[in-house]
Amino acid sequence: MGASAYADGMDTFPKFLLLNAERFGDRPAMRHKDFGIWQSWTWKEQLAEIRAFAMGLQALGLKRGDRVAIIGANRPRLYWSFAAAQSIGAVPVPVYADAVAEELAYVLDNAGVRFAIVQDQEQVDKIRSFAGEIHALTDVIYDEPRGLRDYDHNGLHDFEKVQHQGAALLAASPELGDAWEAAVRNASGDEISVMLYTSGTTGRSKGVMIKAINAVSAARDTAAFDKLSERDSVLAYLPLAWVGDHYLNYAQGYVAGFSMNCPESSETVPQDLREIGPTFYFAPPRIFEGLLTSVTIRMEDAGWLKRKMFAHYIGVAKKHGEAILEGRPVPLGGRIAYAIGEFLVYGPLKNVLGLSNIRVAYTAGEAIGQDLFSFFRSLGINLKQLYGQTEAFLYVTVQKDGEVRADTVGPAAPNVDIRITDAGEVQFRSPGQFSGYYNQDDKTAETMTEDGYVKTGDAGFFDKDGQLRIIDRAKDVGKLATGALFAPKYIENTLKFFPNIKEAVAYGDGRDFASAFINIDLQAVGNWAERSNIAYASYQELAGHPEVYRMIAGNVEETNRRLSREPMMAGAQIKRFLILHKELDADDGELTRTMKVRRAFVADRYAPLIEALYDGSTEKFVDTEVTYEDGRKGRIKATVKIMDVRTFAAESAPAREAAE
Amino acid sequence: MNIHVSPQPTDTADDGIAPGGVLMEVRNVSLSFGGVKAITDISFDVRKGEIRAIIGPNGAGKTSMLNVINGFYTPQQGTIVFRGRERRAMKPHHAVRQGIARTFQNVALFKGMSTLDNIMAGRSVLMRRKLFWQMLWHGPALAEEIAHRRVVEEIIDFLEIQHIRRVPVGKLPYGLQKRVELGRALAMEPSLLLLDEPMAGMNLEEKEDMSRFILDVNRQRGTTIALIEHDMGVVMDLSDRVVVLDYGKKIADGPPDEVKSNQQVIDAYLGVAH
Numbered sequence: 001m002g003a004s005a006y007a008d009g010m011d012t013f014p015k016f017l018l019l020n021a022e023r024f025g026d027r028p029a030m031r032h033k034d035f036g037i038w039q040s041w042t043w044k045e046q047l048a049e050i051r052a053f054a055m056g057l058q059a060l061g062l063k064r065g066d067r068v069a070i071i072g073a074n075r076p077r078l079y080w081s082f083a084a085a086q087s088i089g090a091v092p093v094p095v096y097a098d099a100v101a102e103e104l105a106y107v108l109d110n111a112g113v114r115f116a117i118v119q120d121q122e123q124v125d126k127i128r129s130f131a132g133e134i135h136a137l138t139d140v141i142y143d144e145p146r147g148l149r150d151y152d153h154n155g156l157h158d159f160e161k162v163q164h165q166g167a168a169l170l171a172a173s174p175e176l177g178d179a180w181e182a183a184v185r186n187a188s189g190d191e192i193s194v195m196l197y198t199s200g201t202t203g204r205s206k207g208v209m210i211k212a213i214n215a216v217s218a219a220r221d222t223a224a225f226d227k228l229s230e231r232d233s234v235l236a237y238l239p240l241a242w243v244g245d246h247y248l249n250y251a252q253g254y255v256a257g258f259s260m261n262c263p264e265s266s267e268t269v270p271q272d273l274r275e276i277g278p279t280f281y282f283a284p285p286r287i288f289e290g291l292l293t294s295v296t297i298r299m300e301d302a303g304w305l306k307r308k309m310f311a312h313y314i315g316v317a318k319k320h321g322e323a324i325l326e327g328r329p330v331p332l333g334g335r336i337a338y339a340i341g342e343f344l345v346y347g348p349l350k351n352v353l354g355l356s357n358i359r360v361a362y363t364a365g366e367a368i369g370q371d372l373f374s375f376f377r378s379l380g381i382n383l384k385q386l387y388g389q390t391e392a393f394l395y396v397t398v399q400k401d402g403e404v405r406a407d408t409v410g411p412a413a414p415n416v417d418i419r420i421t422d423a424g425e426v427q428f429r430s431p432g433q434f435s436g437y438y439n440q441d442d443k444t445a446e447t448m449t450e451d452g453y454v455k456t457g458d459a460g461f462f463d464k465d466g467q468l469r470i471i472d473r474a475k476d477v478g479k480l481a482t483g484a485l486f487a488p489k490y491i492e493n494t495l496k497f498f499p500n501i502k503e504a505v506a507y508g509d510g511r512d513f514a515s516a517f518i519n520i521d522l523q524a525v526g527n528w529a530e531r532s533n534i535a536y537a538s539y540q541e542l543a544g545h546p547e548v549y550r551m552i553a554g555n556v557e558e559t560n561r562r563l564s565r566e567p568m569m570a571g572a573q574i575k576r577f578l579i580l581h582k583e584l585d586a587d588d589g590e591l592t593r594t595m596k597v598r599r600a601f602v603a604d605r606y607a608p609l610i611e612a613l614y615d616g617s618t619e620k621f622v623d624t625e626v627t628y629e630d631g632r633k634g635r636i637k638a639t640v641k642i643m644d645v646r647t648f649a650a651e652s653a654p655a656r657e658a659a660e
Numbered sequence: 661m662n663i664h665v666s667p668q669p670t671d672t673a674d675d676g677i678a679p680g681g682v683l684m685e686v687r688n689v690s691l692s693f694g695g696v697k698a699i700t701d702i703s704f705d706v707r708k709g710e711i712r713a714i715i716g717p718n719g720a721g722k723t724s725m726l727n728v729i730n731g732f733y734t735p736q737q738g739t740i741v742f743r744g745r746e747r748r749a750m751k752p753h754h755a756v757r758q759g760i761a762r763t764f765q766n767v768a769l770f771k772g773m774s775t776l777d778n779i780m781a782g783r784s785v786l787m788r789r790k791l792f793w794q795m796l797w798h799g800p801a802l803a804e805e806i807a808h809r810r811v812v813e814e815i816i817d818f819l820e821i822q823h824i825r826r827v828p829v830g831k832l833p834y835g836l837q838k839r840v841e842l843g844r845a846l847a848m849e850p851s852l853l854l855l856d857e858p859m860a861g862m863n864l865e866e867k868e869d870m871s872r873f874i875l876d877v878n879r880q881r882g883t884t885i886a887l888i889e890h891d892m893g894v895v896m897d898l899s900d901r902v903v904v905l906d907y908g909k910k911i912a913d914g915p916p917d918e919v920k921s922n923q924q925v926i927d928a929y930l931g932v933a934h
Contacts, residue, residue, distance in 0.1 A: 034817075035810070035813035035814065035816075035817055036809075036813045036816070036822070036825065037813075146876070146880060147876060147879075147880070149879070149880070150879070264822045264823075265820065265822050265823060267822070267823035268822050268823045271823070271826075
C-alpha cells in the first residue's frame, strides 16, 4: 500500500528527528508551561535532550526490542521518551494515566514491558502495588521526584539523573553519539514503532502494533493533505495513550516539523489554549459541546446589550458563515454584516476560546450534532470530521476543505481503500494499518480478512456524494420484535444532541419497543435548575426531580420526532425512558477510559431497571455499588422513576398518542 | 538571573538547631482574660522538622495557645523560647520576621484579589525595596519582584493551583481557599508554620488532599509544623507528637499511639464531669 509512496528512506520518527534538527534547527519543537512561563526547546535542543536520555536508557540496560511503558500527562519528557526508546530500537507502549492499578498492571504485563517511564509518585505507587504481577518489569523512571525521596530506589530512577548520566557518557566519549546517530540512520522501517492499547470497549484492551514505515507514511499523507508545516503548532492535551494524540501531535509533528505545546496541567488547558493559539486542533465532540454550553451560560449572564448583539450576529453567522468559509457566493450585504460580526463577536469569541489561529480543526470519536458543528463552522473555524481507529493508526476517512457535513465522516483518507460488506460492515486497507495485536494472533486473524482488509466492526454506508456515514457498531445493530431496525448508537446520539442529556444508553434488541437510560448534564441542568429556583443537593436528587423528568421527556419526544423522519430509524422510537440515579463512570467500569459507554456491562449491571422499562412499572428501587476515586467502594440506593413518551408515525404524518 | 533576595527568616541552616533539636519551647505559660483562665501553666516544646499537634475539646485553649506563640496574646506568666531566644511579649509582625507563619480557622485572605496576588502578599514582609521603589516598579524593585514571583510560582506548582492563579479568591470553593491560605503562609518561608484547624469544614476528599500537602510541606520543604485539629483521625495520621489540652491544662503529651490510649484523654473527649 501507500507505504511505498515515499522512496526517500525516511521511514522512522528518529530519522525525522535528525532531519528536523538540520532543517528546522532553531525553530521551536516543544513548549511547556512551567512555573507560569512557557519554556521552549528548538529541534536542535530537543535532539540533544532525546539523545542524552537515550544514552541514559542504554546505560541502564535498555536494548533493541525491549518494550517501554510511558504513563502520564502530556509532558515534554514523556514525549521525548517515545523518540528516545525508538532511537535505540525499543518499542514505546503508552498507557492511560488514569487507569486504576489493576488495569495498568494488566496492560504492562500483557505488553511485557521491561521499563516504565512515568510522570509521578501516583504512577510509581500503582506499579509498585502490582509489582509481582508485571513479570518482565525491571526499572521505573519518574519525571517528577516529589514524594519519592524516601522510596527504595532499587530499580527506581529520576529521569533527570538518567539523562545527566547519558549526557556525561556522551561528553566522555563523543563516539557514542556518532554510533547512536548511525544506528538511527540505519534503522529499518519494518520494526514496530509503537504499541497502542485499544480502550477496550469490548473486553480487555489489546496491544495494536504499528510498524514504523506504516506510521510514517500515514502521517506524511495526512500532513500533506492538510498542508501542515513547521509553521504550525498544536496544543498536546489529549491522553498520551490514545492513538489520536500519538498520531496528530507526535507523528504529524515529527514529519511536518511543527511545534508541540504541553499545557501546565490538565485544568489549565483552556487558558493554555488561549495563550498558544494553535493552528491545528483536535477535540472530541463533547469538548466542543462543553465550549458551546459555557459560552451560552455566560451569555445568559451578560447584560442585555451584549446578549442582543450576540444573538443578532450569531444569527448572521448562521446564515452566511459556513458559505463564506467554504467560498460559496454570498450577497454583499451578508458579507458586510459578517465582517462587522467578526469584529464585534466572532473574533473576540474565538480569541477567548483560543481558536483564533485555527487553520484546520477536527472532531471524531462520536457523532456531532448539526447545530453544534455549524455553530463553530459559522464562526469561521474550519472544523471537519474524520473517522478512524487505532488499527488504522487513526485515519480511515477524512473530510476535504469545503466538502464538510455533520452527518458524514468524509471520503477515504489519502491512499486508503474502503469497502462495505454485504452485511453492511465497513472494511479498509490503509498505509497506517497495524501489523497485528501483540501476542494475540487469534484476535488478529479475527480482525483481518484474507485479502488484507481490516474489519472495523462498524456498520455504515456511502452517501451519494461518496462520503461515509457510520450508523453504529455492526454487532450492536439489532432488530425489534416488530422487525424494525434498531441502531442504539444512532438513537443515543440523537438524544445526546440535547444539551441537557450528557449520556444515553438505548435498549430494544429483540424487544417490543426501544427504551433508554439517560444521564443528565449536571452543568446544563444544574444551571437551568438554578434559574428556575429548583433546589437540589446532589446529582441523584436533581436527576429524580419531576420538573427535570418533564424537561427530559420533552427532549425524548423531540428525538422521536427526528427519528420518525428517517425512514430506516422510524420504527425504533423510544417509548419509555428513565433518568439514572448516578452518572456513568469509568471507575465503575461503565465507561471506557475514552468515555464511551460499555453497553453490555451497563445492561448487566442495571438488569432490574431494564426489566422495569418493559414490565410497565412506573418506578423501581435500585442499590448500586460505586467506586470512589481513591478506590474505596460505597453504595447508592435510589428509587428510579420510569416515564412514557409520545412516539410519532413514520414520515411527517400526524402524531399519535402511544403507550398512555 | 543573579538577583539577591533579602535574607530569609528561615535561615534553617544557621540557626544552629539540628533536626530533632528544640526549635521552640513553651515554658509555664498562663493566660487569662479577666477572671477566665484560658491557659494554665502549660509547657511543651516543638522540635525542628516535626509535625506537632495540639488537640483538645472545644474551649480547651488551643487557639489561645497558638495566639500566644504567634505573639497575638501576651501571656501573664511564662516565656516562649524560639530558636534559643527567650521572649515574653511580641507583635505578630515580629513573629513573622522571626520565621513564624500561620493560617487561620476562618480563611484570612483578600477575597477580591487573585490567588497569585494573595500569595505575593505573603512575601511583602520579605521585600526590601519600600513603597517608593515599588511604586516606580523599576530597577531594583522590579528585579526583586521577579525573584519573589519565582518563589511564589514554585509554591503554586507545589500546591497544584496553577489553574486558579488568576482567579479572585472569593470565587473559589472553600477547600481551594484553604490551600491558597496555606500558600500565603508558605510564601513567608517560615521555619515554624502554625495551622489552625486546616481541615475545618472540608469534605473527605479535600481533607485527604490537605493532609498530603501538609505532609509534603513537612517532608519536602522541611518546614516544622504545629497544628490544631479536631479530626482525630487526621491528627493521629499526620503528627509525630501530640499535646492534649483540656480546660486550659495540659493532660497528655507524646506520640499519637501513647496519647490515644491515655485514660485522661479518653475521658476529656468523652466528656467526664470535672
